[in-house]
Amino acid sequence: MTLEDLVRLRRARDVMDRDYARPLNVPALAEVALMSPGHFSRSFRAAFGETPYNYLMTRRIERAKALLRRGDLSVTEVCFAVGCTSLGSFSSRFTELVGESPSAYRARRHEAVAVVPACVAKILTRPPRNGEPVRNGEPVRIGEAESAAAS
CATH class of the missing domain: 1.10.10 (Arc Repressor Mutant, subunit A)
Known part of the structure; x- marks a missing residue:
């Protein structure tokens, strides 16, 4: 995983921290991270130790x-x-x-x-x-x- 990927994943995680009450889903968060939904989910879990859904919840x-x-x-x-x-x-x-x-x-x-x-x-x-x-x-x-x- 590149440093650029980590920056984009952090941007998506910041959206979850700030906008937790909005309807958020993996495709929308993947768009923030400029990744495909599957790649975003796998990369997020690898970087932060849990799925995007678990983090948001x-x-x-x-x-x-x-x-x-x-x-x-x-x-x-x-x-x-x-x-x-x-x-x-x-x-x-x-x-x-x-x-x-x-x-x-x-x-x-x-x-x-x-x-x-x-x-x-x-x-x-x-x-x-x-x-x-x-x-x-x-x-x-x-x-x-x-x-x-x-x-």
């Missing part, structure tokens, strides 16, 4: 967690606000990544995160990816994985 779930912590929107409103079109698919993916349903996450207390700067909260509340271990609905951080495996 992780961004959407991160944003959904922030909206659910606020507590002023219903789960359905959050689903559509982050660009998902199916409440069932959104709930299933949210539960898969976070370890609890959107409703349960929304009902849980989040005061501890409220006092943390947004840039740190984003890292601490990031949904786990690529088989990362999960404990109490949150990813286990570096150095904690051994204690999670022991418990």
Whole structure:
């Protein structure tokens, strides 16, 4: 993979980070990266370790967690606000990544995160990816994985 390919893939990833709520699909993202859809999907996975769809859904779930912590929107409103079109698919993916349903996450207390700067909260509340271990609905951080495996 060339440096030019990586620059184009990064451009497509930036579009996903910025425009996660818009309807995005592989052909549209491949066009941003100036690649064919198949080549884009393979190259994206090779460069970033996950498929474009998984990356986009992780961004959407991160944003959904922030909206659910606020507590002023219903789960359905959050689903559509982050660009998902199916409440069932959104709930299933949210539960898969976070370890609890959107409703349960929304009902849980989040005061501890409220006092943390947004840039740190984003890292601490990031949904786990690529088989990362999960404990109490949150990813286990570096150095904690051994204690999670022991418990």
